[in-house]
Amino acid sequence: MPELxxxxxxxxxxxxxxxxxxxxxxxxxxxKLRSRVPAELPARLxxxxxxxxxxxxxxxxxxxxxxxxxxxxxxxxxxxxxFPDAGDRSLDHVHARxxxxxxxxxxxxxxxxxxxxxxxxxxxxxRDASLRRLGPDxxxxxxxxxxxxxxxxxxxxxxxxxxxDQRRLAGIGNIYASEILFRSGVDPRRMAGRxxxxxxxxxxxxxxxxxxxxxRGMGTTFSAxxxxxxxxxxxxxxLLVYDRPGEPCLRxxxxxxxxxxxxxxxxFCPVCQGRRTRSGPRAGRKA
DNA sequence: ATCCTATCCTGTAGGC
DNA sequence: TGCCTACAGGATAGGA
Numbered sequence: 001m002p003e004l005x006x007x008x009x010x011x012x013x014x015x016x017x018x019x020x021x022x023x024x025x026x027x028x029x030x031x032k033l034r035s036r037v038p039a040e041l042p043a044r045l046x047x048x049x050x051x052x053x054x055x056x057x058x059x060x061x062x063x064x065x066x067x068x069x070x071x072x073x074x075x076x077x078x079x080x081x082x083f084p085d086a087g088d089r090s091l092d093h094v095h096a097r098x099x100x101x102x103x104x105x106x107x108x109x110x111x112x113x114x115x116x117x118x119x120x121x122x123x124x125x126x127r128d129a130s131l132r133r134l135g136p137d138x139x140x141x142x143x144x145x146x147x148x149x150x151x152x153x154x155x156x157x158x159x160x161x162x163x164x165d166q167r168r169l170a171g172i173g174n175i176y177a178s179e180i181l182f183r184s185g186v187d188p189r190r191m192a193g194r195x196x197x198x199x200x201x202x203x204x205x206x207x208x209x210x211x212x213x214x215x216r217g218m219g220t221t222f223s224a225x226x227x228x229x230x231x232x233x234x235x236x237x238x239l240l241v242y243d244r245p246g247e248p249c250l251r252x253x254x255x256x257x258x259x260x261x262x263x264x265x266x267x268f269c270p271v272c273q274g275r276r277t278r279s280g281p282r283a284g285r286k287a
Numbered sequence: 288a289t290c291c292t293a294t295c296c297t298g299t300a301g302g303c
Numbered sequence: 304t305g306c307c308t309a310c311a312g313g314a315t316a317g318g319a
Contacts, residue, residue: 002312034295034314058313076313077297093297112296114313130314157290166314173312222312223299242312262291265310 002074004139004171005214006225006233007058010080013228014062014106015053017082022049022101023064029095034075034116037095044068044119045098057134057170067122071130075114077224081107111224134170139215142208143169145201152192152200159195159203160188160266172207175220175242178267180206182241187273188266189259213238241267 002010026042038044045064052063060080062070072080083089086105096108096117108117120128135151136143151168162168163177172180181188183206186199195203219225219233222243226232240250245258249269259266 006312032295073313075296076311110296111298112311112313114296116314155289161290164313175312220312225312263293264313 002058002078002219002225003173003176003214004055004058004137005176005211005217005235006219007055007060007074007171008139008215009219009233010074010228011053011055011060013082014050014060014080017228018050018100018104018106019053020050021104023047024099024101026099027097028117031095031113033095033110033113034073035118037117038119041070041096041117041119045070056131056137056140057166058173059131059134059170061125063122069120069122069125071116071118071120071125071128072108073116073130075110075112075116077112078108078110078115079224079226079230080228081109081226081230082228083107133167135166135168137170138207139171139211143204145197145199145204148204149195149197149200152195155191155193157192158188158261159186159190159192160261162192163207164262164264169207171211174264175222175239176210176214178242179240180210182268182273183210185273188261188268241269243267 023045026045028037028041048064048066048068050062051065054061054063058073060072062072083105086099086103091109093111094107094109098106125131152162155162160177160181163172163180180203184202186203214220214235217233217235217238218227220235221232222236241256244256244267246255249256249272252269252271254269254271256267257270
């Protein structure tokens, strides 16, 4: 669910609400998310103060004093929720609850449990197995078309799949991959290694534009995503192709198509995102 | 190496 | 109403 803009929205809200706050106590559910929530989390966070809020791709880094970082990933259905009153709500699927000194509570909720919570020593962050794999973050370090052209050199992956690959670029997910390629007028089935330098220039600038606009709209709420305040994001109203199969393209009026790539939906306009060489043996068919 | 598939889990929407 | 299936914003281990 949450891609770079959604995670960045949560990061900013955390920054404005819990930066400088200290953990009075913490509890965990003990359930397994993507991996097990560390049993020592409550003991290690108790008494620590939140000093920084960082993000790389879809990973959120909550930095505490004395060299500890809480690494978090929202997976498909994860949410961070902040309650100023620390009141005891009854909510399902809450896997971590931090109570803050001076009132207020921070909860991590994740029904599907594809999310991640991990305690990492701040000094060792660069060596973390998950973070180490990530490519550059296109918002923190905007890339020129030239760099992308270079990264994609020789790749036979479909461009849509390429954009989803966190080792190439960190942060783009299924919604924004379709939106970016629509803006760029690139057929999602084309091989990444076959895009021209000029096409990569467009993809690079559209990537930046789409992600930044989405951040301004506080992200896209398709169903589950909520901001730190539990509110939906507004960028969903501005999606041009995602989840609009059969509806007229907002640019040319032809019906938007939905295809599967790597078992995930891709939405595109077959007219605006012209033909050219496609990748994969059967990537072309499907209705 | 590089690419593709299956899998983890719950909730929800749509067909009957 | 209920039952069933398909699908959902993600990452990753394992096989080809």
